[in-house]
Amino acid sequence: MHLTIITGASRGLGRALAEASLGPDRLLLCMARSSMADLAMAAARHGCLLDARSVNLANVNAAVAALANGIGEVDVSMVTAATLINNAGSVDPVKPAEKLKPEEVAASVALNLSTPIALTGAFLRITAGWRVPRRVLNITSGAAHHPYHGWSVYCATKAGLDQFSRCVALEQEGLANAAKIVSLAPGVIDTAMQEQLRAASADDFRERGRFVALHEGGELQAPAEVAQRILAYLQHPDYGTQVVADLRKI
Ligand SMILES: NC(=O)c1ccc[n+]([C@@H]2O[C@H](COP(=O)([O-])OP(=O)(O)OC[C@H]3O[C@@H](n4cnc5c(N)ncnc54)[C@H](OP(=O)(O)O)[C@@H]3O)[C@@H](O)[C@H]2O)c1
Structure with missing residues (x-):
């Protein structure tokens, strides 16, 4: 399993x-x-076990507790592979640095960076003795390398996630049953995050027009297609050899 x-x-x-x-x-x-009630119904139809936990991932302690409690309920003897996908993230707050409020900075850094770091640490610790393939996938962004007006917190957190992933990859080198870790930028996807960017004020986000054009030009990727490619990449024998990667270039 x-x-x-x-x-x-x-x-x-x-x-x-x-x-x-x-x-x-x-x-x-x-x-x-x-709520993920509809996902639970879909899981039941597939005969898939699903543990859906409602948690504010901007609360690092709550996030780690949810992961530890969830794994604590698993029959480890049945596990054949273990994968952590740190996907949750937000581009909020979209505004120039001088307008940022301390509480929104703290929440964004916690959600986009502190929690993925803490969850990765907890996952590696809890699964350390498991003799099964262990993989961590951090969903990053091209914004880790390319600065955008109005996205200073998002860009900084995604750059931090990339560098964290590089450090963990180094730490895992030479370990017995080393976990593989990748920080993967998925490209632009047609999700609520893009809606939020199109709804931003042009004063707070100068490149808003380009993102409106991407949508109008049908250039946003469908989430289902991106998900299929990411899951295939996770199973590829080369997974982990390039720690910071871009789905559009692999
Ligand atoms: N869309 C793009 O074009 C794009 C491009 C590059 C990278 N990415 C990255 O892809 C990942 C997914 O983004 P998306 O586009 O799918 O965004 P999305 O549609 O806004 O979904 C974000 C997900 O994160 C969860 N989330 C947000 N804040 C949370 C919190 N405080 N606690 C718990 N969960 C929280 C949301 O659930 P709830 O609201 O139910 O909590 C939702 O499930 C992000 O890391 C993003 O940076 C997206």
Whole structure:
């Protein structure tokens, strides 16, 4: 049974990853704030075990507790592979740095960076003795390398996620049953995050027009297609050889 932990599985890319992972030999541990009741019904139809946990992932301690409690309920002897997908994230707050409020900065850094770091650490610690393939996938963004007006917190957190992933890859080198880790930029996807960017004010986000044009030009990728490609990449023998990667270039 393949244990897959997915954050932000209530909608968007995370939801598509969860739906594409449903199967009789799978156990999904999903986390988000919203209800995932319809995902639970889909899992039941596929004969898939699903543990959907409602948690605010901007609360790092709550996130780690949800992961530890969820894994604590698993019969480890049945697990044949374990994967953590740190997908939950938000581009909020979209505004120039001088307009940022401390509480929104703290929440964004916690959601986009502190929680993925803490969940990765907890996952590696809890599964350290498991003799099964262990993989971590951090969903990053091209914004980790390309600065955008109005996205300073998002860009900084995604750059941090990339560098965290590089450090963990280094730490895993030479370990028995080393976990493989990748920080993967998925490209632009037709999700609520893109709607939010199109709804931003042009004063707060100068490149808003380009994102409106991407949508109008039909250039946003469908979440289901991106999810399929990501899951195929996770199973590829080369997974982990390139720690920071872009789905559009592999
Ligand atoms: N869409 C793009 O074009 C694009 C491009 C590059 C990278 N990405 C990355 O892809 C990932 C997924 O983005 P998306 O486009 O699918 O975004 P989305 O449609 O806005 O979905 C975000 C997911 O994260 C969850 N989430 C947000 N805040 C949360 C919180 N405080 N606690 C728990 N869960 C929370 C949401 O669930 P609840 O609201 O139910 O909690 C939702 O399931 C993100 O890491 C994003 O940075 C997206």
